[in-house]
Amino acid sequence: MTRPSRSSSSNTNPDRIESQTTTSRSVTQTLNGSHQFVIQGYSLAKGIGVGKHIASDNFSVGGYKWTIFVYPDGKNSEDSSSYVSVFVALASDGTEVRALFELALVDQSGKGNHKVHSHFDRSLDGGPYTLKYKGSMWGYKRFFRRSLLETSDYLKDDCLIINCTIGVVSSEIHCPRLHSIHVPDSELGSDFGNLLDTLEGSDVEFDIAGEKFRAHKLVLAARSSFFRSKFYNILEANNNELVISDLEPKVFKALLHFMYKDSLSGDVEPVTAHSFNLLKLSEIDETLIVKLLAAANKYNLSRLRLLCESHLCKGISISSVSKILALSDRYNATELKSVSLKFAAENLQAVLQTKAYEDLKDDYPNLQSELLQAVAGYDETSSSGEGKSQSVWGQLSDNGETSSRRLRQRTT
Missing domain, CATH: 3.30.710.10 (Potassium Channel Kv1.1; Chain A)
Incomplete structure (x- = not known):
């Protein structure tokens, strides 16, 4: 009996799984964002001392918080005391952050001759700059010679404008994915x-x-x-x-x-620093946003109260902060009061010279001690290492003797 023979020449193997080729791609790019820091009253800030800075508000770029530090009298006496120093600092905790930076001093003459220090659009031998921990800085000790700055078009109406752009380096892997189903936002x-x-x-x-x-x-x-x-x-x-x-x-x-x-509601009035500068406190009380804040307290609507406080916060300025402090005290707006006290502490000398502050002293004496505590707290957390001048503390209290006693208690 003849058995059928198996062909040895067949290339087909039914048990073999057909091979597949996959691909992936690494993409490194920057997540960019900008912040403008306006320094109003430069002549008052000048003379605060070497190593002492003015700080911008925190701002977010690439998932991290940042702060701009300006040293009107230079960062240190060894090599920058005759210069204005400018730095960008990492203000959030986390692992190492690699980034590109740009600092620009704005030419306020309209000619566009900005003073720019930038990592962007040029090759960097060592790659992007690495900040390794909270408080790490990048910037220039000799950003601009002070004597030249004060006679330049960068300083106008006692005001400096600094633009900061940050590009946080981010890497991700791109690869094919299954088809997805889009889910619209909640209705x-x-x-x-x-x-x-x-x-x-x-x-x-x-x-x-x-x-x-x-x-x-x-x-x-x-x-x-x-x-x-x-x-x-x-x-x-x-x-x-x-x-x-x-x-x-x-x-x-x-x-x-x-x-x-x-x-x-769309009926709520827009709030700006300018509009609150023009209004008296009694007129601010009659605005819809303030009446809504009072209603939020009565009807236990904590989110509405925060929305109102956030809206009113837009009206904070040197001239209006004392009015908003009085307002926050009257309506138990704790978040608004906290922000107002911090702003007043950071701009104390200018705030003390406003008419609104004079009215505050007379009508809301309890806020005097809260402002005093805010100034002490701000002074302790600043990098200056020294207290406010005795004359400022004297202006803030009822008399210089009371102020001196409180200051000694804080520093012992």
Whole structure:
């Protein structure tokens, strides 16, 4: 019996898995961001001493926080005391950060002759600069000779403008991925907003100075413990009509807008430092945003209170900070007060010369001690290593003797 023979010439192997070729790609790039630091009152900052700086607010680039430090009298006496020094510092904790930097002193004549020190658009032999820990700095001890700066177009109306650009180096691997399904943003907020716009299913009516407003008990109860107790308290459970006598219709309308849409109403006035400079404190009290802040406190709406405080914070300036301090004290706006005290401490000498501060001393004496503590706290955390001058402390207190005693207590 003849057996069938197996062909040895076949190249097909059914057990062999067909090989695949995959690819990936490493992409290194920079995540860029910029910050403008305006120094108003340069002549007052000059003379603070070698090694003492003015700091910008923290700003974020590439997932890290940064701060600009300007040393009007130079960073150290050995090689920069006749120069203005400028540095960028890493202000957040983390691992090593590699970055490109650019510092530009703005030419305020309009000619565009900015003084620029930049890593961008040029080859760096050692690669990007590495900052290894919080407080690490990059910059120039001899950024600009002080005598030349003070007669240049970079200084105008006693003001300097410094632009800082940072490019944080980031590497990632690009490779093929499965197809994805896009999930749109949540529509929950807009759906609740539509309830307010249509009033469909509304089950309670408010009388505000004769003007009627319809709403939904469940929505208001979910947003405010005040209304929850009103609607679901056994004694008031069937209350479908409420009269509120201590709010104006426009304030209640803005309150409803927040409770349904989780944002400030478009009726809220824009707030700028300029607008608050022009208004008296009594006039600021009459603005919708301040009345809404008071309503947020009454109706236990902590997020609305923060939104109001954040909006009012935009009005802080040398001339207006004392007004906003008084406002924050009156309405228990703790975050707004904290920011205002910090700003006043950082700009103390200029703030003390304003009319608003004179009014604050007379009408809100309790804020004097809080400002004194803020100044002491700021002085301790600054890099100067020395206290404020005795004359400044004397101006801040009722008299120089009281100020001196408090200063000695802080420094013993």
